[in-house]
Structure formats: C-alpha cells, structure tokens
Amino acid sequence: MPGKSRAQRIVIVGASLAGLWGAATLRKEGFDGVLTIIGDENDPPYDRPPLTKQVLTGWVAPDHTVLPHLEPLGDTRWLLGTPAAHLDRRAGEVVLADGTRVPYDLVLIATGVRNRPWPVDEQATLGGVCGVRTRGDAARLIGHLEAGVSRVVVIGAGFTGSEVASACRHRGIDVTVVEQAQAPLTGALGGVVGDVAANLHTTNGVDLRCGVTVDALEGSGGTFRAAALSDGTTVDADVAVVALGGMRNTEWLADSGLASGPLGVAADAGCRAVAVNGLVTDDVFVAGDVARFAHPLFDYQFLTLEHWENAVVGAQVAARNMICAPEDRRPHACVPTFWSTQFGVNIKSVGVPSLADQIIVTQGSTGAGSFAAAYGDCDGRIVGAVTFDHGRWIDHYRGLIERAAALPEPYDADLPDKPEPARFPPHPAATYHGPTVVVTGHSPTRMDAVRLPDGRSARDY
Amino acid sequence: MRQVTDAANRHDPYPIYARLRENRVNLLSDGSYALGRYADVVGLLHDPRISSDPHHASDPGSRLLVDNAPFIQRDPPDHDRLRFIATRYFGPPVSPGVVSGQEPEILSFVNGLVDDLPSSGEADLVDHLAYPLPVSVICGLLGVPKTDDEQFHAWTEEIVRGLDAEQQEGADDLIKQREQAQIAMFGYVTELVQRHRTQPDGSMLSRLANDQTGQQMTDGELGTTSLLLLIAGHETTVNLTANGVLTLLRNPWALERLRAEPDWVIPLVEELLRFEPPVQYLPNRVALADIDLDGTTIPKGARIVLLVAAANRDPDRFADPDRFDPDRGDIEHVGFGSGIHYCFGAPLARIETQASLTAFARRLAGPRLAADPPPYRPSPVLRGPLHLRVTYDKRD
Numbered sequence: 001m002p003g004k005s006r007a008q009r010i011v012i013v014g015a016s017l018a019g020l021w022g023a024a025t026l027r028k029e030g031f032d033g034v035l036t037i038i039g040d041e042n043d044p045p046y047d048r049p050p051l052t053k054q055v056l057t058g059w060v061a062p063d064h065t066v067l068p069h070l071e072p073l074g075d076t077r078w079l080l081g082t083p084a085a086h087l088d089r090r091a092g093e094v095v096l097a098d099g100t101r102v103p104y105d106l107v108l109i110a111t112g113v114r115n116r117p118w119p120v121d122e123q124a125t126l127g128g129v130c131g132v133r134t135r136g137d138a139a140r141l142i143g144h145l146e147a148g149v150s151r152v153v154v155i156g157a158g159f160t161g162s163e164v165a166s167a168c169r170h171r172g173i174d175v176t177v178v179e180q181a182q183a184p185l186t187g188a189l190g191g192v193v194g195d196v197a198a199n200l201h202t203t204n205g206v207d208l209r210c211g212v213t214v215d216a217l218e219g220s221g222g223t224f225r226a227a228a229l230s231d232g233t234t235v236d237a238d239v240a241v242v243a244l245g246g247m248r249n250t251e252w253l254a255d256s257g258l259a260s261g262p263l264g265v266a267a268d269a270g271c272r273a274v275a276v277n278g279l280v281t282d283d284v285f286v287a288g289d290v291a292r293f294a295h296p297l298f299d300y301q302f303l304t305l306e307h308w309e310n311a312v313v314g315a316q317v318a319a320r321n322m323i324c325a326p327e328d329r330r331p332h333a334c335v336p337t338f339w340s341t342q343f344g345v346n347i348k349s350v351g352v353p354s355l356a357d358q359i360i361v362t363q364g365s366t367g368a369g370s371f372a373a374a375y376g377d378c379d380g381r382i383v384g385a386v387t388f389d390h391g392r393w394i395d396h397y398r399g400l401i402e403r404a405a406a407l408p409e410p411y412d413a414d415l416p417d418k419p420e421p422a423r424f425p426p427h428p429a430a431t432y433h434g435p436t437v438v439v440t441g442h443s444p445t446r447m448d449a450v451r452l453p454d455g456r457s458a459r460d461y
Numbered sequence: 462m463r464q465v466t467d468a469a470n471r472h473d474p475y476p477i478y479a480r481l482r483e484n485r486v487n488l489l490s491d492g493s494y495a496l497g498r499y500a501d502v503v504g505l506l507h508d509p510r511i512s513s514d515p516h517h518a519s520d521p522g523s524r525l526l527v528d529n530a531p532f533i534q535r536d537p538p539d540h541d542r543l544r545f546i547a548t549r550y551f552g553p554p555v556s557p558g559v560v561s562g563q564e565p566e567i568l569s570f571v572n573g574l575v576d577d578l579p580s581s582g583e584a585d586l587v588d589h590l591a592y593p594l595p596v597s598v599i600c601g602l603l604g605v606p607k608t609d610d611e612q613f614h615a616w617t618e619e620i621v622r623g624l625d626a627e628q629q630e631g632a633d634d635l636i637k638q639r640e641q642a643q644i645a646m647f648g649y650v651t652e653l654v655q656r657h658r659t660q661p662d663g664s665m666l667s668r669l670a671n672d673q674t675g676q677q678m679t680d681g682e683l684g685t686t687s688l689l690l691l692i693a694g695h696e697t698t699v700n701l702t703a704n705g706v707l708t709l710l711r712n713p714w715a716l717e718r719l720r721a722e723p724d725w726v727i728p729l730v731e732e733l734l735r736f737e738p739p740v741q742y743l744p745n746r747v748a749l750a751d752i753d754l755d756g757t758t759i760p761k762g763a764r765i766v767l768l769v770a771a772a773n774r775d776p777d778r779f780a781d782p783d784r785f786d787p788d789r790g791d792i793e794h795v796g797f798g799s800g801i802h803y804c805f806g807a808p809l810a811r812i813e814t815q816a817s818l819t820a821f822a823r824r825l826a827g828p829r830l831a832a833d834p835p836p837y838r839p840s841p842v843l844r845g846p847l848h849l850r851v852t853y854d855k856r857d
Contacts, residue, residue, distance in 0.1 A: 344554075392801045396508055
C-alpha cells in the first residue's frame, strides 16, 4: 500500500490496558507482521480500576479482571514475566532484564506506573504494609481484610486511598485516612470539591485526618502495629495501605536517548516519542500512564494522565499513527475523562480540573452530595468539570470543553451565579529530579543537547 | 415533518430524515424545532437547558397526569428521585439480578411461542412472536395479570396513537382521546396497586407499593410510573423485534449467519437499534433558555423534536449509514436515547429481542415475507409493523 509503513516487526513494551489496545488497533488497522508484547508481570493484561472497587469489596475475584481481546490478535508473541531493561535505539532492539534482545522496526512504550513505595525500607517491608496497583497487591490486601483486622490506616486520600477507605467501610472495617492536604481529592479536584469528599468520608464513618502526614510506620516482630502522625498522635492499626500515587516506569529508558524521566516519556500530540535533544523520533511511540504528551486543547502543555480512557485512546492513536501514512496521522486530542466510585457515590470528571483557577456549581447541590460543577481558567474558559452522582450530564461538559466555551452559568435555580476559587494546592515544582541535559557544540549547525550520565552534574562536565 | 407523520411514508421514513438532516434546525409549522444531526441530537440529549417536563409546554394537558408525571416527563431533582426509586426494584446496585433472572423464562416462553406456530405454512409474527413475549415478561415483572391484556392493550393503542398528537391533523381530538385512555388506565393500575398492598408478592409493583425505605413515591406517582413501565415495557420491544424479523428477511445473508453464529445476535440487535430504532423521535422536549446553534437560535419555550432515527443514520457519524451491518464495530447509536432519560428498560429489551430473533432464525426454515413492505401501525413515533405475515417451509 503506498504511503503506509513497511514495518515488519513491532514491539509493544507493557502488557496492560494500553499495550493490549495498541496491539488490537495494530491488527485492526491491518498490521500483519511480527507483533511482540513484553510485560513484567506474569499475568495477561487485566483491568486495574476494579481492583480498588469491586475486587476489594469482594464482589469480583482478583483474577476475574482479565481484559477481553476485542480484536483477534493473530500470531502475537507474548514475553511475560521479565521486564524490559534497555532500549537500544542504535541497534533497534529492546533488551530484557535476562539479556534477551528483541529487534523492532517500530516500538510502542506503554510501561505505565508503579506504586510509590513507603520511603523507609525497614518500615515498608513490615507485614501488613501494602499498596494497591497490581492484582497481586489487591489479593494480598483482601487476605489481610478477611483475616480480621481491628483498623486499617490509609496513607493518602487521592482516588486510590479514598476507594480503599470506602471498600473497608463497605466491609465494616474501621479505617483512618491520613492526608497531607486539607481534604481528600484536593490535588485532582481542588479544595471546594475536596470539602464535599471530606464530608463523604466522615458521614461514612471514616476517621479522616487532614493536614497531617505519617512520620513513621511502627512495628513489632516484623509486623505493622501503628502509624505515628506529624501531629504527635499515633493510630493503632494492623494494616497500612500506602496510597501516595505512582512512579512512572522510565528507568529502563535512562540510556535510550529519549526525553524521559520521573515526569514520563515526552511525546508529541501524535504519540511519537521525543529524543533528549527535543527532536521527535519516527520509530518510537508512547501511550498510557507513562506518556507525557503535548495536548493541543490545553495550550500544548505536556500532560501525563493516569486515566483508563487515556490509556485506551492514546494507544489507539499511537498504534494507528505507527502504521498509517505520515499525512494521515492524527493527534491524541481527546478530552481526558475519569471516574471513581466511593461510598456509594459515582464521581466522574472531564477535562483537566487542576489547570483551573475557579469553580462554579452548575447543577444539583454540594450540600446534598449530588451535583455537577465546572472549572474555569484565568481567562474564564471552561477547562474541566466534575460530577457527583450526576454522571449522565458529563457529556454536556465534555462538549463545552471541546469547543473551548466560556465557563457556564448555573443551570439550576438557587445556585450562586458567581464562580469561586477552586483552591488547588500549589504545583509541587520542586519535586522534579529528572536527568540533567546540557547543550553541546559551538556553531548553530553543530549544536546538540545530550543527557549527562546519572550521578554527574553539569559542573563535572 | 408532515411527511414523517404521513402514513403513506411509514414504511420508509429514512429519505425524509435525510432531507431534514440537511438543515441543522428545521422550524415546523406548529412552531417546534426538529433536529436530526447526530452531534446535535446527542448534544441536546445531554443539555441541561432542555426540559422533559410538560409543565414547561404551552399546553401541558391534564393536571392529574402532569402533576403526577413519571420520571420520563420530569427534570431533576424530581426525575432523579423517581428514577432512583424505580431502579431500586429493577436493577443494580440494589436489585442486580432482576433482569438477568428473567432470561431462562424468556427463552422457554419464546420457544413455547414457536412451538405453537403451525408446523409449516404462514404465521403473523407480530401477533404470535413479537407481541406476546414482551407483554408476558412485563406483566410478570410488574405484577399485572396477563388476563387483563386485552383491556390495557386497547388503552395503550389509544395512548400511542396520540403520542405525537401535537404534530398531527386534528390534534385536539387526538390529545383528548389520549388523555381519556391515560386516565382510564391510570385508574386501572391504581386499583392494581391497592391490590398489591393487601396481597403483596415479589413483583415490582408490590415492592414499590409496599416500599418502607422512607423515600417512596406518592400514590399518584406510583400510578403514572406503573403506567409508563407497562406501556414502555412492551410497546417498544414489539416494534424492535418485528423490525428485526423484517430486517433479517430482507437480508438473507444475515439470517444465514445468525443461524450459524447465535452469539452474533448481540451486535445484530445493536445495529438494529441504530438501523430501525423502535422509538423514532422524541417529540416533546422544551427549551428552557435560548439555545444558539451556529447562529440559529431555538427560542426559550420552544418545543424541540429530537429525531433519533435520523441521527442514527447521519453519514457524518456512521460510515455507509443506510447499510445494515452488525459488524461495523462502531455502533454508538441513540436508539435508546442518551443522558438522564436513557431507556430504563434497555437491558430487558435487549435480552427479549435477542431471544426472539435467535429463536426465529434457528427454528423456522425457509422463511419469506408474504408482503413487503408489511402494513404498519399508525404511530410514526413508536414505529413498527402492524402485522408481519411470514410463510415458511418447516418449523423445527
């Protein structure tokens, strides 16, 4: 076919939601060459959102989360159980931890995110300290919950932590939630909605401690016993769930020459990876939680989105762009969407609320815990929306965001008609510990940008 | 739009919908605005400025019916409250097994219907397949005596005939007839609800009538809700099934494939909901504010007609939209609507139609239509064949 890629060997690194959708899309779009999928877990691709919801409450077994193959994948080689250790772009090979070299013409990076561990090793390894990212994690946590526990302490009240707390309450288990911010979900949805979430926690019997951090996990005989908090109090518990967010799996790319690091792997809007020198590559593509891509709708800011739909759509766009004619490539421009279920409430969001300054409640009532609210940026443009038990309205707000419309006025009577500050915490710019990149060469046509080897600062050069 | 309501075009309204789709907005002679493009129909189905409440219409009609309107004719928060209560006894999270629990009975009932057909020759598959199944299922589910079928069917016919009365000739008479039938049927279900109070069983009406959760419907709301569920529970599925049989007979390759691949019925029914939706349009929404669509303004208070059947065949949304193709993969139809009024009974309609079409395909050998197009029922809104006479070589 004229214009179409003549690639014969495609390797997908990451055997989860994005990896599977990438594979399905490649086959659907007619790729009939050699397809290899590499994954560090032993399991075939499974769905993660249920792990903190239906699986933790006991409705669905952890191993009943396998993702269906919506397209026949044909003759696909699965290399599961061994992580990728290097990307050798010069040779065109993915190198696995056991030394296996897998050659590619095109590669899709979809290595995702892992749980951010508790920072102190001796405390992190105490029995009863766990996270929830994999289905093994979920099975372990359920084992603890079903063994009979007096109290669970959840560290971090983002979506994962809140859903874990909700599942504990569903099981009738006492739970303490410790959150650094002034309310749950503040990082994603701001303080106004955070206050509604806080109310959900407390009315459902959660012992919620906000504005506090955990100083230490204390144990005896190798088992977790209590969490010491920064306000001087101690919470006695048998299980500690570490829900401090994720770390992007980019270490294996350190010597690949790609613009990768703790923030993710940089990519253009078409999911093509960006090299250290800022140039777009033609044979390396990125999708899912690990992709940090320029979003046309949000001033081309580089966004990483740890959402289910972003993994699916990003992988579809990446896979299609891998094999179509260059002029047929499309941007990954869909409006981000995510959902959560906690304490019996369905929460949905579209857009990027955290880019907003202001919020206005447009439908329902925050007091009743059932509402829709829209987020606006400093120019009064709508950039996001959230619904609590108002999920069927979300597509209206998606449409407004797609059209870059003005922040709407309330649709229901009796709602304040002026927006209020959304109260997002300041952006934690100081936490970036990415690689150092320096510019080399002395004439404009010879200049380049390179990454320093780990452990060397620019001054050593 | 007059052409859509004209009975002469009932067998194939799609060319008319295509013409209506040429304009983004069509101002009708009665002052209402009809829209048929997919993006606009979906947009307005999710738009909080669109009301379903007859109180906002210029002539809302009978106080009894309007003040006690069921959730399909309400806006939030009343809509949410009423739909939530009804859902409590129909689906997840409180009653997750209700619909799926019907499946064994549906399968055996469908096969019983086919058993009753002559072993070869001719049968009307509306009267002997498409109609009896949903009626039986909804009666069992709600707790309505099946023996009252003839009585409530007559009322239902009157009500359905008047659904789009506002767009028809002789609107006033039609509206009056519709309301008389509604009030009579309302009296019937109210009596039924009282009976469920003294002799409760496990049915949905019993559970609604004896609800002690502290968040229950008033008796008036219970009456109109029961009326809605009884009518919508069978009127629409009859047409979906009959349209399905008709479509299979017009596409023998699809009938062949369904015989060989029973699981294919799942995408087939979805494509059917796109291709021949049993509810063709939603005639009674009202704009609560001026709505601007690229320079055309639908004024506040105007009645809006959402042409879901036109949206389902919008070439800007579906490739080759007039082709019946269950394998198209992308079948995000609006046959069940969308937004807060998304079809309440959708999961039930799906399994009923899947069961009927599978039984039809597998058990009747050499079926063919006695007349194409078949005679149609009068309503352009709930559109479907009145009779579907089919001859066949052999019943299995």
